[in-house]
Amino acid sequence: MSARVGVVLFPGSNCEQDVIFAVEELGGSGEILWHGDDNTKGVDAVIVPGGFAHGDYLRTGAIARFSPVMSAISEFAAAGGPVVGICNGFQVLTEAHLLPGALQKNAGLKFLCETVELRVETTSSVLTNAARTGQVLRVPINHFEGNYVCDRATLDELHAEDRIVVRYVDNPNGSLDDIAGVCNAGRNVVGLMPHPERASHQILGSADGVVMLRSLLAACRVPA
């Protein structure tokens, strides 16, 4: 049985089909979790995809956290279920307090749409368990608010607990400590600004995102 990955659809999400396509290319099965549903349909993992959930009104991700599905995802995460937020999904997870910190506007004040290099900093997360520490991955970014920030105490905690999952090799957006992605204390919730699903096949210019998605499928612990 293949791993079932639920992909959240908010009004304004726009990467959900790309994520489902990439997951299914790797042998998983993807299905939409409607934001108004109050459950996660028994999936093995959840991806909160990119886009502009609820129009990003007030702040990016601020309103999305009130969607009924987010309560279900919080419970799923608390029970150890793998949850990954990509781009806007990362912003949603920080606003939902599933991940620390916030994403502010890029330091260069420009919307960035380019392929960047990421360095895997820990393999102890649901998104990197199949990668190597120090491995460099070419993955696209596509954001205006991707500049990670948190207070000093939080940064110290991230360092002490090895919770910075990926860093930018060449920081494109001013993120604190070159942070591109972090995980929670349980290491089962990961958020990152780059889009692994857009680097899931050579025809897209890079297949380096595959190792991340494979990690997530492996974290599902579903017999193949």
Next chain:
Amino acid sequence: MPAFEARVDVQHLPGIADPAGATVERALPALGYTKVTHVRIGKTIRLVVDAPDAAQARAQVEEMCERLLANPVIEAYEVTISELVPSARVSSERVP
């Protein structure tokens, strides 16, 4: 219960990028305003809340700021509370 109007001024914390403010600051010299610095653009949220008194109205609005209206990681907020006075006509009708 009296009604209070709250005005919430949300601004980026110092050190947090403010591209809108920076763009306006760069535009002003073109109009001859060459001595302007520190342009910051935030947002104002106004709302009316029923509460027993101004202090409790403020406490409620500050809680809303912490939980939704502002993101304390990147934003600072300032709350101004003023009691909503019923319009003159309504109050004169109430006078016996």
